[in-house]
């Protein structure tokens with residue numbers, strides 16, 4: 068098992084580009100596979116999560132070539148062209164992969180079974196199986212609605228109007244993808260608008276989708292037409308460098324080509340409330356996607372009440388924000404974020420445990436935490452197999468008085484292969500512990 072040792076490095080300097088967006092990469096493989104014709108994907112995330120999705124579609128008969136790092140050529144088979152996989156489909160660590168694929172597979176003529184690793188096997192799936200069942204799908208899960216999911220093929224699906232109880236792009240996307248195979252119209256309404264990559268990518272592949280903040284609708288019975296996709300750099304990966312440069316004195320870092328979709332960039336709002344110095348340079352659009360270069364300079368941060376309405380827009384960024392809060396002046400309150408408890412780990416619990424081990428004052432609440440800013444000591448923490456927890460404690464180590472030993476870091480490769488090298492390259496003190 069990989070252990071990292073993080074300790075104070077220099078100020079963060081220079082410029083870098085983080086790998087491709089995970090959400091966009093999953094969807095690009097799925098829609099290109101279901102499209103008619105050949106699609107080329109550039110900037111594909113070479114992470115374990117998104118590679119698992121590509122492997123799943125290969126196992127269902129889609130030819131996917133990897134001519135070079137970050138490139139995929141997908142020979143789409145059309146909406147009805149997938150074939151039955153010979154074995155279980157392993158989604159690895161990816162909630163996005165499993166939930167979106169459940170929507171696609173609910174509409175197939177064949178049976179399938181979705182499995183995942185230990186972390187994914189603890190994550191709630193009823194949020195997708197329940198609306199899919201209302202559409203006519205038959206999906207068996209383990210007690211508590213947990214994976215594996217056995218999806219029965221050959222069901223006739225009908226469109227539904229569905230109001231999602233949680234603000235979740237994964238739930239919305241699963242229902243919309245099943246809606247491609249359904250009779251009539253499928254409508255999804257959300258309590259708070261979430262990332263709309265599925266809606267916009269469907270449109271880009273030629274499927275009519277009506278959508279606005281908080282609502283999406285489409286009709287079944289169309290076709291997807293191949294197209295090329297350029298994947299922007301992942302804001303959620305950039306987030307670790309944004310927080311790190313903000314908290315490390317003397318830092319001045321440029322992050323290139325970052326996707327700055329407003330439903331992803333809640334962290335910028337929260338950090339700016341805390342006093343961060345972040346500038347969006349050369350904001351532009353690439354294939355309809357807003358991107359920018361981000362210049363981040365160190366600033367003295369102060370504690371804030373994180374507005375609840377920003378929570379869905381920074382749902383994956385809380386572990387990093389907790390570190391910023393632990394190093395800020397004054398108290399930070401996070402609330403309305405109970406969803407964090409059902410991610411790759413219970414991200415409120417694992418962050419509280421780790422920050423306490425470094426001497427921080429943090430109190431958990433059912434839906435968030437109260438974090439008293441101050442200093443961090445050396446200590447040993449565990450990522451609980453959660454990539455975002457591991458990378459967040461790598462930031463903590465840059466300001467700790469001594470070394471922070473982070474256990475169980477292999478999982479970083481699910482979303483951010485090469486994080487450690489990129490981090491060292493711009494000034495992080497970070498190395499692998501010698502086993503034994």
Ligand SMILES: O=C(O)C1=C[C@@H](OP(=O)(O)O)[C@@H](O)[C@H](O)C1
Pocket residue numbers: 089090091163234235236237238240262382383
């Ligand atoms: O749709 C997506 O690609 C994602 C949606 C979010 O999950 P929820 O929809 O469950 O909040 C996010 O946490 C995940 O990393 C990726």
Ligand SMILES: C=C(OP(=O)(O)O)C(=O)O
Pocket residue numbers: 160161162163164383410411455482
């Ligand atoms: C929650 C995450 O991803 P997923 O749900 O796809 O496992 C994440 O990457 O932080």
